[in-house]
Amino acid sequence: MEHASFLVQAFVYLTAALVSVPIAKRLGLGSVLGYLIAGAVIGPFGLGLLGEPENVMHFAEFGVVIMLFLIGLEMQPALLWRLRTAILGLGGAQVLLSAIAIAALGIFAGIEWNVAVACGLILSLSSTAIVLTSLRERGLSQTSVGQSGFSILLFQDLALIPMLAFMPLLAIEAGAIPHGGGADHGHEPSALAGLPSWAQPLAVVAAVALIIFAGRLLTRPAFRFIASTNLQEIFTAAALVLVVGVSLLMETVGLSPALGAFLAGVVLADSEFRHEVEVDIEPFRGLLLGLFFISVGASINFALLAAQPWLIFGLTIGLILLKAAIIFGLAQMFGHKRPDATLMALGLAQGGEFAFVLFAFAIGAGVVPNTVADPLVAVVALTMALTPLLFILGEYLSTSADTGRDTKEPEFVPDDQPDVVIAGFGRFGQAIGRLLIANGYRTSVLEHSADQIELLRGFGHRVNYGDASRADLLRAAGAEEAKVLIVAVDSPEKSLEVVKAARQHFPHLKILARASDRRHAYELLNLGVDQFEREMFEGGVALGVKALQALGQRAHHATRAGRLFAKHDRNLLLEMSRYWGDDLVYRQAVRERAGHVDQLLRRDLNMFGAGDPDAGAWDTKSLEEEIRRDTMPAST
Amino acid sequence: MERSILLTFVHPVYHKSRANRALLDAVQTLDRLTVNDLYETYPDFMIDVQREQELLVSHDVLVFQHPFFWYSAPAHLKEWLDLVLTHGWAYGHEGKALVGKKWLSAVTVGGGAASYVSNGKDSFSVPELLRPFQATAHLCGCPWQDPFIVYGCHTITDTGLVEAAESFRARLIALRDAPVAPEQNLTNV
Structure with a gap:
């Protein structure tokens, strides 16, 4: 693509998003539908403003990769363990039953069994990108619906590995010859194409193992080194390099880059750099996902739709009904009340973005012929486009049939929801942190010195790397959930920045600050801290x-x-703080009262009267x- | 039978004290006597309960020496009683740790003995006013001893003080070295 046309394309995409997304949001349809409609409008079957939407989609798929990386980052083993029943039971049953049902219908419709099985597996998947974005937008992420939905999606993402490994075997069984073995459409052919099909699963396992071991052993020192440069954009670049690198590795062995990114995320989940990485690449995720949704909208093949409208609409509605019915039943089996099960069923009834990849892979592997795959790709795109509407329908059904709905209240409290955020974990912050932890409070720590973090990890503290004056990092550290923020950073300037940011973005927080001296204490009081303590005084x-x-x-x-x-000294300080701010008045007051050291001493002497505290x-x-x-007189 | 004495000393302004200083000076050199100075050991009132209980267990006679403030003891002794004499240890069905240990209150009183009578300025006698301590000792199974009282501390002469200190010393030696009366141990269990 030429430079000029790239800018034109970028302009078209961004403008389409700018126009359609706010309108869709205002109409209560959610941003995803806005993007999808924008895509359909500017796509080859609409205004035809886009050059090659497929190319853009491949580029934008990277948004899905980043999203899964971010999900992986949230996947602390404890959280994963708590969701184990939902992931393995609910997720496993959903994929298995959906695949079987779809395959059975396919065989019944006269399709070869191996083709039907491949289609069943592919169509059993839902759209992680659309569902998670919708859940988050509707504030459902932390509810039981959100958690169970997420569990199903996670199992589906995991199921991708065996599916990709299994797909070529279906071709062998059918007597077809895998040709080229391209990982997926448009991407570089897999370097493993030449390997016999039995060796490919082994390569997959090797790649996964490589990510885990390299992630454990190499990323931490690498990030620590980069963090020590104190250059924000270099850190962001490093995070992107990590995600892109893992994606490339996965593509090389013919695996889904998204899954690799998820793995890399999990590996980094308990790293102190997690929050910083998260916050730094979050904007990329948002924009790229938007781009992705636009390209999905643009890729809806309206020509095919016009040629076989009944077939495609019929399959679309059939797929939604079938998947929704299965999820509805399973959700109730796993203890969800009717309204929740309804919402979950409708929300997860679509085909997923991985279907595009998998169909391309299946075509490449000679499992599924184009004549079957093309209409199904259109069906998947349509079901995805319908998802925001299904969410609205589901919410309507579940709230109107409000018989004992599990409520939207978050009933799931993640481990890392802290009571206190401590910014700065030097000796001062540590003393506070240890006291609070010893009294059973959950603390979240932000520390800006990479060396310090390394030291603290040795003591088993959970510490995150980052600059506490950034509101997004404070949020990532849990400032929204916490009740108290302790600003214990050692630089007075930085401390004031942190207090300012916290006061502005998290007005509910009680702020307790470490003051370096009187002057700093005055400035903190001026910014409205709730408590302060001079570091050297006590x-x-x-x-x-x-x-x-x-x-x-x-x-x-x-x-x-x-x-x-x-107490006397503190009273003196508070008395003086009333004059702080107007420098001239302050100096005057100081001169009159206790500004000079000798006056201070005189007041100190008078404090105890004759020098006796008792x-x-x-x-x-x-x-x-x-x-x-x-x-x-009595004795006289 | 050699007994040991734990002298719990409670005075917030010992450095200004005259009577209590004289009493303490007279006894603190005695053998088998441990002085436990509450205000000095716990200036912030953070009492180490385990240490205190171990001290109590390892001594046979418990002496509480303090000025008589507002017909009672200085605040630290109240805190000490509240924290150290725990249920199940000092009292209650399982609380037998202090059973049989003699309990002596030794107080210095500002007013003269004449005002501590029913029609006097202070309305009650000092032993009457010490009833809360007596009841405490009783509940813990500690034989209550006649309190040692120095009256008129604000006006007492130096010779009067020396005499008081001498009799305090004699009292403690007697408690420490007196033969065990078997029936005494039984009646108080």
């Missing part, structure tokens, strides 16, 4: 108390002296005098 007072003891004072007496002094307390002088006065 430690200094504590050692001062010990000094008093070393000079012969009683421990309790010295302790009270220390507490009284700290003055007035347990004081018996006046009583003794009284007794003496009372008893003198």
Whole structure:
């Protein structure tokens, strides 16, 4: 593509999205339908503004890859374990039953059994991209519907590995010769094409193992090295290189790049760099997925639709009904109430984007002939386009039949939903973190020094790398769910930035900040922190108390002296803070009150009256005098 | 039978004290006597309960020496009682840790003995006012000893103070070295 035409294409795509998505959102149809309609309108069967929508789709498929990478990042083993029943049971049964039912219908319709099985497997998959985007947009991600839907999609993604491995075997069984063995349409032919079909599964296993081991051993030091450069865009580039690299590797062995990316995500899920990576490549996901949806819309073959309208519409509706019925039944078997099962069934009833890849792969492997695959590809595209409408229908049905719906309340609390976010985990932050953890609170930590993180991992802390003054990273660290933010970074400037960002984006947070000195404390108070503590002050007072003891004072007496002094000093500081902001008035006030060190000292001396912190307390002088006065006359 | 004494000393302004200092000076050199200074050991009131209980178990006579504040003890002793004498350890069906240990309250009182009478300024006698401690000792199975009381601390003469300190010392030695009266152990269980 020429440079100029690339810009033209980009302009057309972006404009189409800009026009259609807000309208679709405003109409309550969701962004996905907006993208799809935009695609259909500008596509070859609409205005014909697009050069080669297929090419764009291949490019945009990378959005799906990034999405699965991001999903992988969220997949901590604990979460995966909690969803195990839903993933293996519900997901497994859904894929198996759907595939069997579709294959049976295909055989019944007179298609060869191996072709029917291949189509059944391919059509059993749903669209991860559309479903997850819709769930998120409707705020359903954290509900039981969202979690179960996600579990099914995850199983489908996992099922891709055996499916891709199994597909060539179907060709052998049918007596066909796998020719070329192209991984999928338009991509580079698989480097493993020459291998006998039994060796291909082995290559797949080897590639997966490579990702896991390389991910475990190499990514952490690599990211740490990159993080130490402190260049934001280089970190983003590194994250993209990782995803692109894994995709390339997977394509080389003829596997779905999306699955490779998912694996890479899982490998990095417990890494301290997870949040930073997540936040950095999130915008790429959004834009590329939009592009992907547009190209799906554009690829709907309206010519084929016009030629065989009944066949294609019939198959579309049949596929939706069949898949919805199976999911509806299974969801109820797995304990979902009717309304939830309805929503889940309609939401997941479409064919998936992997169907495009798999059909191309199956054609390439000589399993499915074009005459069967072409209408089915059109059917899949149509079902995907209908999904946003099905979601609306499902939501309508499930809320109107509101008999004991499981509610939208999040009933699933992820492990990493923290009570407290601690920004800065040096010695100061660590003391706070340890105290809170020891008292049973969940903490989430953001630390900007890669060296520090490495040290802390040794102690088993869960620490994330990142700049806490970025609102998106704070959000990723859980600032939305947390009640308290502790700003313990050591640079006063950075600390003020963090407080500003947090106050602006997360007004519900109680902010407790570490102040470096008086001046910094004033600035923090000005920004509205709820509490502050000067980093050196308490430690200094504590050692001062010990000094008093070393000079012969009683421990309790010295302790009270220390507490009284700290209180006196704090009052002085708060008194001064009222004048902060207007520099001139402040300086004036400081001069008048306690600004000069000698004045401060004088006030300190007066604090205890005659220098006795217990003055007035347990004081018996006046009583003794009284007794003496009372008893003198009596004794005389 | 050699018994040991745990002297729990409770005074927030010991550095200003005259009477309590004299009493403590007179006894703290005794053999088999441990002084446990609450305000010095726990200046922030964070009492180490386990340490305190171990101390109590390893001694036979419990002496509580403190000034008489508001007809009671300084705040730290109340905190100590609340935290250390736990149910199931000091009292209750299982709480036998202190059974048989003699309990002596040793208090210094500002007013004269004359005002601690029913028609006097303070309305009640000091032993009457010490009833909460007596009841505490009783519940823990500790034989209550006649309290050791120094009256008129604000006005007491130096010689008066020396005499008081001497009799305090004699009292503690007697408690430490007195032969065990078998029936005494039985009656209080």
